[in-house]
Amino acid sequence: MSTIDNRNEQMFPKLTPNEIDRLHRFGEVRHYAPGEALFVTGSVAPGMYVLIKGSVRVTRRDPLGHSAPIAEQGPGDFVAEVGQLSDQPAFVDVHAIDDVEALLIPPENLRSLMIEEPELGERIMHALILRRVALIEAGAGGPVLIGAENSPDVIRLQGFLARNAYPHQLLDPGQDQDAAKLVEQYAPNPSDLPLAVCPKGTILKNPNETELARALGMVPIDERDQTYDVAVVGAGPAGLSTAVYAASEGLSVIVFDTRAFGGQAGASARIENYLGFPAGISGQALTGRAYVQAQKFGARVMIPSEVVRLDPTETALGLHLTDGRRVKAATVVVATGARYRRLGVPNLSDFEGRGVWYWASPIEARLCRDEEIVLVGGGNSAGQAAVFLRGFAKKIWMLVRGPRLAESxxxxxxxxxxxxxxxxxxxxxxxxxxxxxxxxxLERVRWRNNVTGEETEKPIRHVFCFIGAEPATGWLRDSGIALDGKNFVLTGSDVPSDARPSNNGSGRPLPLETSVRGVFASGDVRAGSVKRVGAAIGEGAVVGAELHVARADGAAESSGDAEKDSGTGSVGAMGMRLNPHCTPERAHQEATAEPSGGVA
Structure with missing residues (x-):
């Protein structure tokens, strides 16, 4: 059964008149005539509507003009899904059936509601998440991809949308008449495929991920002339953890990732050794919850947005993006993680996306149904992928360079x-x-036993690679951040002794601070880190505590400077809002304390 059939009551809970009265302070009452639109597919939704009088019809509509009813909602219902936390386009059409009176709660107030009304907020948040799940199942409201399902570029775009939990449909022009007509009209050359037909009617020919994201409105184009308290580069477990902890403390947070939230952890089909999930949880589900949680607390997430350079200046840290924009932040957290190493085979690049994969999702799994495949790697990610793919593949040859699996x-x-x-x-x-x-x-694979020298060649069309890790630190070139011999970021006591002084009064960096003052690192990108999801999340929380030291110490310095100049009171550290209860001494104690059983 679909989510909308199986969990209807949770997706569409009713609010009582008393509960609606409590929500009035978060919004303003609007009126709509019969037939008037509240939401339009593909256009930025104004927020969440709570219906007071009248009823509305919710309809899913694809870019090819096909539509289907989802639900009719009336007094006590609310109209929104999880995208309304962050100014995302609507995935459905919503029209008034009769005269409608509704309370419109804009995104910033919706986030406040989640915090200030926890019981109501929990019910609403649960419903919003389930509604997104149902939209993904139905492919409602997102783009229609037109091309063969085994096309490398179709797989690339599908993977990008799926990893970002974005609804979409795939139509094969060999089987669908409407798709065939569009191909005939817009894609006379095979290189034009796949087509991406966007909700507002734009048709893109074999776009890259950034082009598609912009056409869909996934990344806001607006320019904000502000200095963020914290800029997080990387939206894997470490980056999302930092965003959640920093934003929940009231800091202004912006998060960048070049492709999708989740990082390598998002590729894990099932994580069973993460605390609190005895039945296991997929990496996509775990990081998807963190992604929504960060937005709930007000973090601004920019995906896909690639940071290409870090520029330390006297007044703020500058992040330069590929589109030419520059974002300023008082502190930066490097959480760009590590990428799987590539096989040492000369023609490897010829087959990447054409049989060689670094991700094991249902999209790739369907391609190898009832076939023999090769999976390379001996770590937990490789093991989780093998267990997942065994339900699709006829046989999995798992190649491990070491003498036994127990080593990793x-x-x-x-x-x-x-x-x-x-x-x-x-x-x-x-x-x-x-x-x-x-x-x-890819059609055939040859492997060698390094002890006996024996070589084996088999007709195999799919190879999954989960070997080692290379840090994503190329963008830090010329930033002054010290790296180790393998290009992982050095932090704390590992930073060379002649590095710039830091925030804690000792002249040495904090445990997760780099050689550049105000720049921190967490997760797999950091030298000496434990390459586990739980460790990355824990480091994100620790960085959140260390940011308090930077804030409080910076405030003390600014206060001293201000008193010298004018004899007046203190000012915020580099434009950051200060926690009045967090003194430099207390913040330093929290950031450097020995573990005491975990971080809540």
């Missing part, structure tokens, strides 16, 4: 893999050659 994989995954009949683990083995067709589709 959790025991529960080792035991599970041993119990699965269609996974065969080959240790001390690596791929030595890839072969394919003139269309650069």
């Amino acid at each position: 994989m959790s025991q529960y995954l080792i035991d599970r893999i041993k119990a699965i009949d269609n996974i065969e683990v080959l240790t001390q083995t690596e791929i030595v050659a890839l072969y394919g067709s003139c269309e650069m589709q």
Whole structure:
């Protein structure tokens, strides 16, 4: 059953008149005549509507003109989904059936409602998330991709939308008449495919992810001339954790990621050793919740937006984006994570996206149904991918360079893999050659046992790679941030002794602070970090505490300077709002204290 059928009561809870009265302070009453639109698919929604009188019809409509009813809502219902937390376009049409009186709560007030009315906020948030899930299941409100399902560019765009929890549909022109007509009209050359038909009618020919995101309105184009308290680069577990903790403390936070939220963790089909989830949770679900949570507290998330340079200046830290914009922040958290290493095969790039994959989602899994595949890697990510893909593939050849899985994989995954009949683990083995067709589709794979020298070649069209990690630190070149020999970011006591003085009065950086004052690092990108989801989330929380030291110490310096200049009171650190209860001493104690059982 679909979510909308199975969890209807949770998706569409009724608010009582008393509860609606409590919400009046968050919005203003609006009136709509019969037939008038409250939401229009593809246009930025004004916020959440709480219906007081009258009723509305909610309809899903795709860019090809097909529509279908979703629900009719009346007094006590509210109209919104999770995108209304952050000025996202609407995925549905909503029209008044009769005269409607509704309370319009704009996004910034909706976020306040979640905090100030926790019981109501919990019910509303739960409904908003379930509604997004239902829209994704139905492919409602997003773009229509037109092309063959096994096309590398279709898979690329589908992966981008799926990883960002964005509804979409796929139509194969070989099977759908409407799609075939659009291909005939707009894509006479095969290189024009896939087409992306956007909700407002724009048709893009084989767009890149940034072009598609802009056409969909995923990333706000507006310019804000402000200095953010915190800029987080990277929306994996460490970055999202930082955003949640910093934003919940009242700091203005902006988050950037070049592709999607979740990072490598988002690729995990099921995480079973993360505290509090005994039945396990997918990486996409875990990081998706964190993504929504960060927005709930007011963090501004910019995806996809690539930061290409960090420019430390005297007044603020500057982040330069690929589109030419520059964003200023008082502090920066580097949470760009690490990428899986590439195989040492000369023609590897010919097959990336054409049989060589670094992600194991249902999109890639459907391509290898009932086929033999190769999975390279011996860590937890590789193990989780193997367990997931075993339900699709006929057989999985799992190639591990080391002598045994126990060197890098959790025991529960080792035991599970041993119990699965269609996974065969080959240790001390690596791929030595890839072969394919003139269309650069992978067709055959050869691997070698490094002990015996024996080589094996098989007709295999899909290879999944989960090997090692290379830090995403190229954008930090010329920033002054010290890196280790493998280009991971040095922090705390690992920073060279001649680095610039830091915020804690000792002249040394805080534990997660880099060699540049006010710039911190957390998660996989940091030298010496534990490459686990839980560790990354914990480091994000620790950075949140260390930011208080930077704020409080900066405030003390600013106060001293102000008193010297004019004899007047203190000012905020680099434009940041100060927690009046957080003195430099207390903040430093919290940031440098020994662990005492966890971070709440």
